[in-house]
Amino acid sequence: MDGGWGIHAEGGSSMLSSALNYTALRLLGENVDDEQDMSVPKTRKWIHDHGGAMMIKLEARCLDFLTGQV
DSSP: OOSOEESSTTSOEEHHHHHHHHHHHHHTTOOTTOOSSOHHHHHHHHHHHTTOGGGSOHHHHHHHHHTTOO
16 A cells, blocks of 8 residues: 555545545544554655645545644
8 A cells, every 4th residue: 555545446546535534534533643554644645745635626625624634
């Protein structure tokens, strides 16, 4: 796994899926420095390495802003 999330299991990682899944994990209470499976830090790094959350559609950016993830 490269740290990002894809739209479906066999697809590559996409910014939209990665950002929405990262937001969902944070809303569920996952810690940024999660030591168990490192899914949150890996996803956060993938998002930063691929241009940041500003590379997603407006609706998802609004959700991230409203939930305080930006």
